[in-house]
Amino acid sequence: MSGQVKYWRQYLAKFAGRPDIRMLEIGSFEGRSTIWFLENIVTHPTSRLVCVDPFFDPLQEVRFDHNVSVSGAASRVDKRRGRSEEVVPELERGSYDLIYVDGCHDAPNVMLDAMLGWELLKQRGIMIFDDYKWEAHLPAGHRPRLAIDLFLGSHSGRYDIVHQDYQVAISKKPA
Numbered sequence: 001m002s003g004q005v006k007y008w009r010q011y012l013a014k015f016a017g018r019p020d021i022r023m024l025e026i027g028s029f030e031g032r033s034t035i036w037f038l039e040n041i042v043t044h045p046t047s048r049l050v051c052v053d054p055f056f057d058p059l060q061e062v063r064f065d066h067n068v069s070v071s072g073a074a075s076r077v078d079k080r081r082g083r084s085e086e087v088v089p090e091l092e093r094g095s096y097d098l099i100y101v102d103g104c105h106d107a108p109n110v111m112l113d114a115m116l117g118w119e120l121l122k123q124r125g126i127m128i129f130d131d132y133k134w135e136a137h138l139p140a141g142h143r144p145r146l147a148i149d150l151f152l153g154s155h156s157g158r159y160d161i162v163h164q165d166y167q168v169a170i171s172k173k174p175a
C-alpha cells in the first residue's frame with residue numbers, strides 16, 4: 001500500500017476533501033488503507049467510507065475498530081461485516097465516487113467484485129484494483145491479474161485507465 005500513496009495523491013486529488021464523497025473499500029483487514037483514505041481523501045464530515053470485510057478472525061475486527069476509533073474518523077465509516085458477494089449487491093447503484101478492490105485475491109472473487117463494483121460506480125468515478133502484479137508464481141485462478149485483464153477487456157471503451165502498474169485504476173466514462 002505504501003508504494004501506492006504517491007499515485008493515489010495524484011489521481012485521487014479531485015476527490016480529496018470534497019463534501020459528500022462516497023467510497024467503498026472491499027477488504028479492509030485491520031484498517032491500514034482505510035485510515036489513509038479517511039485522513040487524505042474521505043476527510044469531509046459529509047463524506048462516507050463503506051468498509052466491507054468478513055473479518056474472519058475476530059481479532060482483526062477488534063484491531064480495525066480500534067484503529068478507526070483512534071483515527072477520530074469513525075463517524076465517516078460505515079462498516080459492513082460480510083463477504084463482498086453478499087454485501088455489495090445491497091449497496092446503492094451508481095452512487096460511489098471511489099471503489100478500492102482489495103478483498104479475496106482469487107480471480108473469480110476479483111471478477112465478481114469488479115462486476116458488482118462497476119454497477120455502483122458513478123460516471124467519472126474511479127475503481128482501483130490492488131495487487132495486479134501480485135505473486136506471479138501462483139496459478140492464475142489464485143491471483144487478481146486474470147480477472148482484472150478479463151474485466152478490462154470485456155469493458156473496453158467504457159473506461160479510461162488512470163493508472164496501471166502494480167495497481168490498476170480506471171475512471172468510468174459517461175455512458
Ligand SMILES: C[S@@+](CC[C@H](N)C(=O)[O-])C[C@H]1O[C@@H](n2cnc3c(N)ncnc32)[C@H](O)[C@@H]1O
Pocket residue numbers: 001026027028029030031032033034052053054055056082083084085102103104109
Ligand atoms: C489484503 S487484505 C486488505 C488490506 C487492506 N485493504 C489494507 O491495505 O490495509 C484482504 C482482506 O480481504 C478480506 N476478504 C477476504 N475475502 C473477502 C470477501 N469475500 N469479501 C470481502 N473481503 C474479503 C480479508 O478478510 C482481508 O481482510
